[in-house]
Amino acid sequence: MGKSLLDLMHDSPVFNFINSLSPIKPVKSTHISQTFNPLNFASLPSVFTSPHVNSHKESRFLKRHNCSDASKPGFYSQNGNKLSTDEGNGDAAQSYDHSAELRENFDSGVSLGDASVQPPAEHSKFAIELPHALKYDCGSPDCGPIPHCGTETGCVSELGGKSMSSVQYGQEASEKGSSEGELHLSEMCKIDQKTDGVESEWESLISDATDLLVFSSPNDSETFKGLIQKSMDPMTRFSTSLMIQLPLNDVDKTKIGKAVGSGEQYETEIPSADPGEASELQEIDQKRENVADTYLLKCVSSNTTEEMDSEVAMCDPHASKTVSILHRGMRRRCLDFEMVGARRKNLGDGSNCSSSILSQSDEKIACYDKQLVPIHTGGNSSRCILPGIGLHLNALTTSKDHKNVKCESLTSGRTLYLPNSTASFHSPTDSQEPLHKSLTSASYERETDFAENRVSHVEDAPQASAYLVNDDFNQSSPKKKRHLDHAGETESCKRCNCKKSKCLKLYCECFAAGVYCIEPCSCQECFNKPIHEDTVLATRKQIESRNPLAFAPKVIRSSESLTEIGEESSKTPASARHKRGCNCKKSNCLKKYCECYQGGVGCSISCRCEGCKNAFGRKDGSAPTGTEAEQEEETDACDSGLDTALQKSDLQNNEEENPASALPKTPLQLGRPFVPLSFSSNDKPPRSSFLAVGTSSGFYTSQKLGKPNILRSIPKFDRHCSTVPEDEMPVILRGNCSPSTGVKSASPNSKRVSPPHSNFGSSPSRRSGRKLILQSIPSFPSLTQN
């Protein structure tokens, strides 16, 4: 039989075709299987692998990499877990590894020997399915009467009993990607040699498989879903895997079927171990991969939830598993992000993810995200949507009607503004999304990333959270906060209490922060609402025309700046400085009346304050020593707010005490003062400091204009006191500032630049103190384009 099979293989047009296509070079028949097997079981515990296999593993790996690796992220890693990960493998494998399956199946011969143990029934299905797909190719979906196997396991056993073709085994094994597969393979090897009537049996098996597939037909997707949702039992898992595979199968039908011509023949041929076979298999694998790819693409485009689900499964091997699990809850809740997030995580975790897969999955994710986005955007467009920093905040607080949104936002809320500020928000862990991407990403991209960002950030965006917190504290008075706290959601929004300004002046914190006022605000006659967007923008523009930096963060980090700013700044107590400096007369810069203090930064030369005792750093540059600060604090302890101040000052002092360390440091360091401030429960963090710092005007613009506002990203930025690289600074700002005011001069004194002369108003300009540090100015697109 073996020979006949080989001959068939060689003669088969399909074989030739495959040969031509296959990237993998055919290996000698006997060895082929070995070579491939290792791939399949690469992750298998050494225990299960025979020396034989091991020897080949490497080569196999290599091959795998070329062929299927790309398509399956995390496949290997998951395999490592074996049974526990079986599902994942299966699922994952389905989506991306079909090609591999074939190939692996091929390998089966060798690895079989190693086969280990308890083959999960789940996998067996795969073995069956694959053939099924092939069969489909050759014939009609209905092809022939199909013996039913009651259960997958039953099928498997049946297959085994019938001594299914090596191919099947191989497939199975590959699908399992686990020891069980190997076991079968080993058996297969024997079988191959022994079996003569393989074909007939094969067919029967196939039919069985077909049967199984019947229920996995595309139309049954729902059913599958239902199954998945319904239970977590083995059956469910099985169904899940099937579900995943289904799409592929369909594709296979069309594609593979065409390519191969006659599935049966192909299948029967596969069993034989022959170089030709190998090539053929390889080709098939390729096809499958292609199919998978196609499917993925398809998935990307698909809109239906169900499709998405299946797609997700397909796209992300890891996700698939997750998805199945999550499915139950997700659908209705629109937790897509969760999925996405999970998926994201998975992807992220999957160190092995191939680029191709990633990209695909990314695309999918993007789709997902997009879908999700609407959720946010729906209803209260402006509020819920959050394209802008401010919006996001608002959304959180405002949307009472969007409880869901809020809730989710809360979980993910931090990230809501990400789209705009993705750059800053991307946590290190978000490796998936290259920072640059976010930076450069257009709104569209942002949207895509939106969900994922949210998710990821939620988990690992301490900064973001911090920022939010700050926001909360900053914006609302304790009273108000308490009121709003009920939901806890409102926390992150700014709330103003404007009565006369209509929230269209910088008096209004919301407006100043570039966010719309929301319900929690106690403002009267508020025009700072989406409804009056035009007005808001116009006003904003006007203000900007007067002072281009009006919406820039008030506190900027001087840091990076060390170099730029020069010694002086470095000498200054704090690494960050208020952009214009304060003008305190009575508060001694020890209360939040002082913007410097509020911002958690020390006073600097720019300040015109009198009797400065800023705990974060005095105007004269003398940083209060730890003791000093404490003393001061104690003295001023009366000030409730000082508690925090103390903390802050302590921190600050620590830094300050050590001139070296005091200076510009890492963003975190910088942020420290702020963070403590903002977080300290007793004391409300300085309100505007953060707001001002980060929230620049970008919000409105971004929202309305939809310009990518990288700089907006401030949340993180804020927290870090404007760590934004100068590069990020909007051209406008730079241009305006530097030219007119003469940006930073080389001299220590000149490091700060005063705002554009023209509009900046008398006060700022007149005093040397009120100069702006251009470098750290948070960028936001200025309305006054010119």
Place this chain on the structure above:
DNA sequence: GAGTTTGAAACT
């Protein structure tokens, strides 16, 4: 919660 204080923002 009302009233006061404070200093930035806005205006002249």
Place this chain on the structure above:
DNA sequence: CAGTTTCAAACTC
């Protein structure tokens, strides 16, 4: 640009 007024947050009671 300087001075004044307006404003709303911060603060106090």
